Amino acid sequence: MINNKKGLSAVIVTLLLVMLSIVLVGIVFVVVNNVVGRGTQQVSTGASCLGSSVSVLSATCTYDGQNCNVTVKRDAGSETIGGVTLVFYNSNDDSGVNNTAGSIQVPASKRITNINVSIVNITKIDAAVYSLDNSGKINTCPGTTEYTQVALV
Numbered sequence: 202m203i204n205n206k207k208g209l210s211a212v213i214v215t216l217l218l219v220m221l222s223i224v225l226v227g228i229v230f231v232v233v234n235n236v237v238g239r240g241t242q243q244v245s246t247g248a249s250c251l252g253s254s255v256s257v258l259s260a261t262c263t264y265d266g267q268n269c270n271v272t273v274k275r276d277a278g279s280e281t282i283g284g285v286t287l288v289f290y291n292s293n294d295d296s297g298v299n300n301t302a303g304s305i306q307v308p309a310s311k312r313i314t315n316i317n318v319s320i321v322n323i324t325k326i327d328a329a330v331y332s333l334d335n336s337g338k339i340n341t342c343p344g345t346t347e348y349t350q351v352a353l354v
Contacts, residue, residue, distance in 0.1 A: 250342030253278030253330045255285050257348035258310060262289075262323045264353050266297065269316040273328055275305040276346075283333040285311075286341050289318045290325040300331065300339060325349050 254276045262269035266289065273285055284302040297318030305311050329345040 250330065250332055250340075250344075251278070251280070253280060253282055253342060254344050254346065255305065255328050255330050256346040257287075257326050257328050259352075260323075260326055260348060260350070261352045261354055262316075264322060266318045266320040266323055269318060269323070270312065270314045271316065271326065272310055272312045273305070274310040275307050275330075278307060278330070280332075282330040282342075283339065284331055285313070286329045286331050286339070287313070287316070288327040288329075288345075289316075289320055289323050290327070291320050291322045292324050295320050322353065323351050326351060 255273045256276055258272040258274050260269065260271045269289070271287060273287075275282075281304045283304070284300055285305070287299045287301070289297045289299070297320045299313070299316045299318060301311075301313050303311070326348045327345045328348065329341050329343075331339045331341045334340055
C-alpha cells in the first residue's frame, strides 16, 4: 500500500543524538565553570581578609574636616591587603569615606595625611582593611575598629 516510504536511517539518528549530547555537555560545562569561577574569586577575597585588621592609633582633624591626619596600625593578618578604609562620623551621623591604597606589614603603622572629608566636628573614625578583586574593585573586609578620641585643631 505505502510505497516509497522514506525515513531517517539509524546512522543519521545516532549522529544527531551524539551531536545533541555534545552541545548539552558544552552548555553544562560553561554554566558550571562560571559558577565555580565566581566562587573561587569570593574565596580568595575572603582569605585575604581572614584575620586582617587595623586600628587607629591617633587622629587630628580641623573642625571643618578639610585636613585630617590619621595614624593606623596593622594589628593582625599575614596576607597582603589592598589598603585601609576610614569612615569619619560626626555627632549627627554624617559620614565621609577615605580609601587609602597600600599594604601595611604586621605590626607596622602608617600615617595618612591631608585627608579631606568635609564633615564638621568629627567625633568618630571606623577603620577596616580592604582587598582588591581581579577587576580592581574594593571589597571592604568585615571587622571594623572604632576610634573616638579624635583631636580637633
